[in-house]
Amino acid sequence: MVEINGERLLQDLRALRAMGATGTGVVRPALSEMDMTARRWLLARYQEAGLKAHIDGVGNVLGQSANPGPALLLGSHSDTQPTGGWLDGALGVIYALEVVRALAEDPATKDLAVDAISWQDEESRFYGCLGSRSFCGDFGAEAELDLADKDGVAFSDALAQAGLTNVPRLAAADHNYLGFLEAHIEQGPHLEADGLRIGIVESIVGLGGMVFTFTGQQNHAGTTMMAGRKDAAAALYDLAHGINEEFPKVAGARSVWTMGRALLRPGAPSIVPGSAELELQYRDVDPAVLDRFEAVVRRLVAEVNGKGGATVEAMPSRVRIAAAHMDPGFQQHLTQAAELHAPGNWTPMPSGAFHDAGVVSTVMPCAMLFIPSIGGVSHDFAEDSHDEDIILGCQVLATGTAAILAAAAG
């Protein structure tokens, strides 16, 4: 049976961590100089592993097997959040590299075709899952037009800076993959809390959201009587509180919702705000739950607008993602591998976070494997996992990959 090299895996994970390391975290946003340094480093590792490698026109790094296909594609993303953890994305990228190497070293698996990939900009510097979307034909010329990051850096300028202007882009249609496997840290507390070491993802939750724009009348906070106010902040607090009161009544067991962005203008303590913005995001595997959330939002918006104060307009957020279901056959192979290497210590589970596999599942079968996050912490410098869990997860992925390819050839 194929065996991965745990020490080599950890060494490469740490080498990648060093690129953009900041305290215990990593700062390596998509298309930054450090991101491109890491991608060129990965290109060289792919080549050392015997893959034919290149970086495409959005920064995806693909390493292609010389073995006859159809191949299985493995990977994740090597870009990070603005202040990210060291394993989010990086884990799955280095797992893919190690699985390629481990399969090549074993006479029984050396002829299996595994390609490795690091997708670009999963973390939404410019556009969430930009690299995998581009691969799947879901990032067209319109999406690219006027695209900029939150500091106003144009996507086209960032591409030029990275030397990627007019470089050809990967397209799923040009390949004939069996499917895509992505390993990732859980980014949540469930595996650790339940004392489990491997999660086999059944589905990735769907995600919807609204951007609320409040319009009132800016005025002096001392001289404008309460009855005459059109206070954009008061309307915002009213709606946000209403959402937090009403959503639990229609939510599913694992529904989540967040209003993590709110902005008052002009934002001074002695001025009645004339305008405001609030962003709501909600997630569930069940589209019926998302529909119920939308209905609640529509009702609450109408209520706020009926009160005679500031008014509110709701617009669906740019990012709206349907729940993605993982391939049952792939899940079964990964489950068998998990039971082999960690008997009784694995579980099927949904993914509350979105992943490139959610995008790629629109064009080919996909599966995902999770390892525990210490304390459930992620998107934070404190993100970490135990070395033994990191090594175990890669071994399960290698065994599962070999089994899927063997079954396909069979």
Next chain:
Amino acid sequence: MVEINGERLLQDLRALRAMGATGTGVVRPALSEMDMTARRWLLARYQEAGLKAHIDGVGNVLGQSANPGPALLLGSHSDTQPTGGWLDGALGVIYALEVVRALAEDPATKDLAVDAISWQDEESRFYGCLGSRSFCGDFGAEAELDLADKDGVAFSDALAQAGLTNVPRLAAADHNYLGFLEAHIEQGPHLEADGLRIGIVESIVGLGGMVFTFTGQQNHAGTTMMAGRKDAAAALYDLAHGINEEFPKVAGARSVWTMGRALLRPGAPSIVPGSAELELQYRDVDPAVLDRFEAVVRRLVAEVNGKGGATVEAMPSRVRIAAAHMDPGFQQHLTQAAELHAPGNWTPMPSGAFHDAGVVSTVMPCAMLFIPSIGGVSHDFAEDSHDEDIILGCQVLATGTAAILAAAAG
């Protein structure tokens, strides 16, 4: 009877407006280059009007009468909000100049002693009513230490830039004023709504406030279940909504409260905020109402902290101001002048906005006169008043000033 020159008044108001004019508004924050340009322009106007004038060590411009005293001090402030209106402060400053000129031109009033002043930084670039506080001994060395504006510009650097380092500062104790009169736009809708042209201020509302700091746990908005969250934003919406629900139950007829500043960190739609800040300000003439507001806040803070989510700590805002009562004798003279020039078209009223007269009333008798604001709009480029109201207000102030001085001379 003394008569002001309405055309000269409007010309000087427009000349001052030109310094920092931006669209229909004015950008002339305290100690900016434009503010100092305006103050030097005013100094020259004071000198032309026969006053002995100088700029003190914080930027107050004082013009002193050569006539035997005790003098009456008239004025307001010539600094503006970051995006201010053209009359807020400027009106009372140019009124004082015009009253000095009008009294000097009338043989019956030419020997009356009127000083004119423009206070510095009423609008809180560095510290609210900094100039009048400095004059009243309420801006000590501790307040000055580490003082900076919201962009981090140090007060000491701004003073140096304005050439005011080590320039002596005015002190009320060095003068023997009869009192201080300040004219101002109403900055609210009451006079216009009631078809009135002059307001005689009885009291300036007291002001209190709280800064709330929320502490939660930053986390991934997809993988962190609702039950395990410590969401700083959710706690903020909860408290803000509670305040807006509970304050009306204990408020006075003209109480106002505002939560115009709120900040979520990191402020991204897909991250559960780990911390947040909210600022509450409330005003009423009755200190018992302010006490009731504080009690409600304490109760709501305890409730939020009892819910097991993010916690909140309440700190009183830096600025806490007791209600200020205007001098009854001065009010009577202004009322008689108002009845003379606008029979039946005036009213006694509270001031919902704070003013330098509120500070100065701690060291000498004060009174205030309001003219209508079109649409009640202020702290906004759209702020405006009708020319005939501007001229009428100045005439009432001139007549009232002469009457107060005549009565004092006995």
